[in-house]
Amino acid sequence: MDFLTTNTQYQLDNSFDGTNPELNATGKEVIVIGGGDTGTDCVGTSIRQGCKNVVQLEIMPQPPMERADNNPWPEWPKVYKMDYGQQEAEATQGADPRSYLVMTKEILKDEDGNVTGLQIVDITWGKNDQGQFVPQETDGTLRTLDAQLILLAMGFLGPEEKIIDQFKLDTDTRSNVKADHEIYTTNVDGVFAAGDMRRGQSLVVWAINEGRGAARECDRFLMGSTQLP
Numbered sequence: 001m002d003f004l005t006t007n008t009q010y011q012l013d014n015s016f017d018g019t020n021p022e023l024n025a026t027g028k029e030v031i032v033i034g035g036g037d038t039g040t041d042c043v044g045t046s047i048r049q050g051c052k053n054v055v056q057l058e059i060m061p062q063p064p065m066e067r068a069d070n071n072p073w074p075e076w077p078k079v080y081k082m083d084y085g086q087q088e089a090e091a092t093q094g095a096d097p098r099s100y101l102v103m104t105k106e107i108l109k110d111e112d113g114n115v116t117g118l119q120i121v122d123i124t125w126g127k128n129d130q131g132q133f134v135p136q137e138t139d140g141t142l143r144t145l146d147a148q149l150i151l152l153a154m155g156f157l158g159p160e161e162k163i164i165d166q167f168k169l170d171t172d173t174r175s176n177v178k179a180d181h182e183i184y185t186t187n188v189d190g191v192f193a194a195g196d197m198r199r200g201q202s203l204v205v206w207a208i209n210e211g212r213g214a215a216r217e218c219d220r221f222l223m224g225s226t227q228l229p
């Protein structure tokens with residue numbers, strides 16, 4: 001997020017000094033850990049900043065080219081796709097930058113503490129005694145990738161806890177604030193939750209929808225009724 005925010009601020013505000021060398025991909029070998037949308041943004045931004053090359057590591061298997069039997073329409077299709085970041089990598093480097101079923105082992109650095117590379121290993125997914133899926137390393141596949149910039153894009157774990165603790169808000173099993181869609185009231189009278197904080201990682205369209213809905217419910221709470229949509 002630091003990398004992406006710095007880059008976007010630099011694009012938006014010419015007076016912003018976005019040339020912090022620690023956060024610049026220019027001329028560097030870049031590794032992006034995480035194959036999701038944030039990882040895609042890191043790949044695309046690295047290429048636009050003129051990186052030497054970029055690879056993207058994903059711990060999960062490559063999705064199928066066609067819908068699997070357990071993923072029928074109208075569910076969201078979990079199939080292989082090239083997003084803009086991968087397309088730009090293919091155009092500049094000749095191939096999709098993603099490697100699947102790889103796990104990171106150790107970040108390597110020089111004596112000054114600068115990143116020099118990353119040790120990775122191939123994995124398969126197996127089940128443990130409790131029936132949970134766990135990664136199992138494949139013998140003989142430990143290897144090192146050179147890198148001067150490693151970007152962590154491994155996903156949203158949940159909203160920050162501080163404000164949730166301070167307000168003593170109830171959370172759901174995914175650590176999001178408990179509040180129903182279209183209602184938005186939490187367990188604390190007068191405290192409402194909407195957007196990613198309520199539904200988990202999502203999309204801007206949902207943030208807009210829920211922000212408007214929460215405003216309506218705040219109006220109802222304060223005025224006793226509301227005419228807001």
Ligand SMILES: Cc1cc2nc3c(=O)[nH]c(=O)nc-3n(C[C@H](O)[C@H](O)[C@H](O)COP(=O)(O)OP(=O)(O)OC[C@H]3O[C@@H](n4cnc5c(N)ncnc54)[C@H](O)[C@@H]3O)c2cc1C
Binds near residue numbers: 004201
């Ligand atoms: C890298 C990345 C790329 C994404 N790309 C897309 C995309 O292409 N398309 C898309 O639709 N969605 C995308 N998303 C998801 C989208 O950004 C979110 O779903 C959306 O921003 C959620 O809106 P929100 O208002 O719920 O939360 P946020 O946008 O996270 O806003 C929460 C705000 O609350 C502030 N805040 C936090 N704590 C406090 C506090 N104690 N007091 C006051 N303020 C506080 C934060 O600073 C922040 O400004 C992306 C997300 C990421 C991380």
